[in-house]
Amino acid sequence: MAETSVPTRPLQKAYDYIVVGSGSGGSPVVRRLIDNTDATVLLIEAGEPGIDVPEIDDPREWVPLGRGRWDWGYDYAPSPLVNGRTIGIPRGKVLGGSSATNALMWYRGNPLDYDAWADAGCERWSFRDVLPYFKRAEDWEGGETTWRGTGGPLKITTSKMLHPVARAMLEGAPDVGIPVIADPNAATNEGACPSNFNLFEGKRWSSAKGYLHPIMDNERLTILTGSQAIGLVIENGRCTGVRHLVDGKPVTTLATTQVVLAAGAIDTPRLLMLSGIGDPAELARLGIPLIHALPGVGRNLQDHPLVQAVVCRSKKPLGPKTDNGGGTMLNWKSRPDLKQPDVHSFPVQGNSAEPRLRELYDMSGEVFSMGAGLMHSKSVGYLRMLTADPFGPLEIQPNYLAEQSDLNALVSAVGTVMDLAETRAFADLFDGFVAPDRRLTKAETVEFVRNGCSTFFHPCGTAKMGRDEMSVVDARLSVHGLDGLTISDASVIPIIPTCNTHAPVTMIGERAADFLMGAA
Known part of the structure; x- marks a missing residue:
């Protein structure tokens, strides 16, 4: 161009x-x-x-965009449920908004998500109604299918060469009961697969x-x-x-x-x-x-909580970052009776731990991380203006972990991610846990979740x-x-x-x- x-x-x-x-x-x-x-x-x-x-165009360098020139600088208010921590909530302040500063992920979730909108009184917002609009936006590298669109404004691609941590997650998933699927934006999102990126010829799209x-x-x-x-x-x-x-x-x-x-x-x-x-x-x-x-x-503020992160020692240097620093995604059910996947994980080619966890654990040396997140969260918060000044402070409270089911799901997800690190696919990489540095009791895992709880940057x-x-x-x-x-x-x-x-x-x-x- x-x-x-x-x-x-x-x-x-x-x-x-x-x-x-x-x-x-x-x-x-x-x-x-x-x-x-x-x-x-x-x-x-x-x-x-x-x-x-350059820092906007380079998909590997998106994380620092969240606290600099291209960001609004918002924070979530502290809460006892996350042990009184302030959680930053990056929002893009640039042409393209957060699409110019985010992790480049193109992912529409589960068809049941949009059927739930229709059931909640939003007429003609079922998945059947919205699918043509998803497809209209897409220029999917795989071409036109029942589920995907081509020729739209947004380039959507997958990794040309998965990073070793991303590949290990993909290959290890079946050993923890998560099937490998070709595309999370097709008939089902349940499984492990290469991520879809707004990325073209090495640059953010x-x-x-x-x-x-x-x-x-x-x-x-x-x-x-x-x-x-x-x-x-x-x-x-x-x-x-x-x-x-x-x-x-x-x-x-x-x-x-x-x-x-x-x-x-x-x-x-x-x-x-x-x-x-x-x-x-x-x-x-x-x-x-x-x-x-x-x-x-x-009112009705919602966001996905993300435990950042299960951090592991690497047996060897990880090499240069590729893609967006991730490359794959996993979606699975924290409980077998659920109708759709509720928890999610992705790799990080380095250390993505929250500051509190960095204080608690020794993370020196070569490490990689796996996020443990909840996508079907139920907790609801709010946003309040504290003054009538257009530039004044806001109280933004997502009420992370207010619903017990959210906390339970994240505790389960942390356990699954730790299990994944010990699969055969990680044999050449995994050299022990860093954070947490050992297997935890349920009560200890709850505390780990509260200390590691961060955001997927999805306020809505x-x-x-x-x-x-x-x-x-x-x-x-x-x-x-x-x-x-x-x-x-x-x-x-x-x-x-x-x-x-x-x-x-x-x-x-x-x-x-x-x-x-x-x-x-």
């Missing part, structure tokens, strides 16, 4: 559509509106362009690269980076514009047709509350005048879709009781799916575009 830059166009007073946020949910909306209508579109992005930046770069020269599209949205304009029950910063100064830009919020599960509810849309009691506490009562704004649900009183958007992603306002990001997810959230949010963006154009 030729070198790309963001064209500079003068900011107009009004556009047909304004999209706030350029990540997995916003980029598809922009692309489809430009491709399929004659509308003018303004895309407002708080971050920088991030184009041709973000939503910005796939959806936005090809249309940047279109005169009907204005992309404004470095511009943070600070409020919505609501007039007579309709959203008519966005207040945002340009060169640090507030301006108001109008939308004649629709405003689309795609700022993510943290900043979309914040923007709603700043605009007087939310729980009347919360707004009163903050001193924000009530414009439109929606008590579910900021804070402006959920549905029909009940806590829902914020309807099944067409329109905000209940307001005209002219659509939400297209992870905040609308009613029940967290059992996967990385980039793929489902991309699907949501594809559907939002169809709803806006009257095509669905």
Whole structure:
């Protein structure tokens, strides 16, 4: 692809559509509106362009992106359930959003995830309904199948040469009762398989690269980076514009047709509350005048807990990192009576332990890690603004491990991952456990889980879709009781799916575009 830059166009007073946020949910909306209508579109992005930046493009170097120039710097609030630790929650602040800073995983979970959305009152969001939108987004290296799409904006590939730790996990899985499957994005996700990556010719393929770069020269599209949205304009029950910063100064830009919020599960509810849309009691506490009562704004926060990590001593040097530093994924059931896999593991070509575990165990020397995560989590938290300042602090609480079933599943997953390390496939690599440094009792494993609990970076649900009183958007992603306002990001997810959230949010963006154009 030729070198790309963001064209500079003068900011107009009004556009047909304004999209706030350029990540997995916003980029598809922009692309489809430009491709399929004659509308003018303004895309407002708080971050920088991030184009041709080596650390963003290099799939091996994504971890440091989570606490630097390209990150919002958010944290989950401490909780006794994770032994009072603060857990960082990286969110991309750059064109492409978190798709430009994440682990490059393309994974849609289990078909039952989306059937559960339909059962929860989200009409026409069953897996059968959403599959065409997943396929539309994909340019899958394996070509068109019943389950996969080709020719879409997002390149999706698998490892060209699995790292030794990734290969050992794949080959050892059958010895712990986990079958090997070809593709986690096909009929079933239960098993061990090579990961699907948004990676092409050795470089990250973000939503910005796939959806936005090809249309940047279109005169009907204005992309404004470095511009943070600070409020919505609501007039007579309709959203008519966005207040945002340009060169640090507030301006108001109008939308004649629709405003689309795609700022993510943290900043979309914040923007709603700043605009007087939310729980009347919360707004009163903050001193924000009530414009439109929606008590579910900021509620229903969900994320996947991840125990970082089971760390092992290596018998030999691991060599250079490959792919995203992982390469394979395992999905299995923590209990045989479950309808679908609930736990998940992946390799790390080095040390991925949480700081507390690094304090407790000697991790010197050559080590590798295996994450033990819960994808079918049940614990639910919340997001609160602590001041009415658009740049003020937030209390973001996922309530990790609040549900006993979540804790039990993670205890089981840690045991399975330790069993995996002792299979024949690891014979040439595994030289003993580092963290934990021995087999643990159940009570000790619970403490290990609390000390090692981290995040998959999958916050969602804070402006959920549905029909009940806590829902914020309807099944067409329109905000209940307001005209002219659509939400297209992870905040609308009613029940967290059992996967990385980039793929489902991309699907949501594809559907939002169809709803806006009257095509669905």
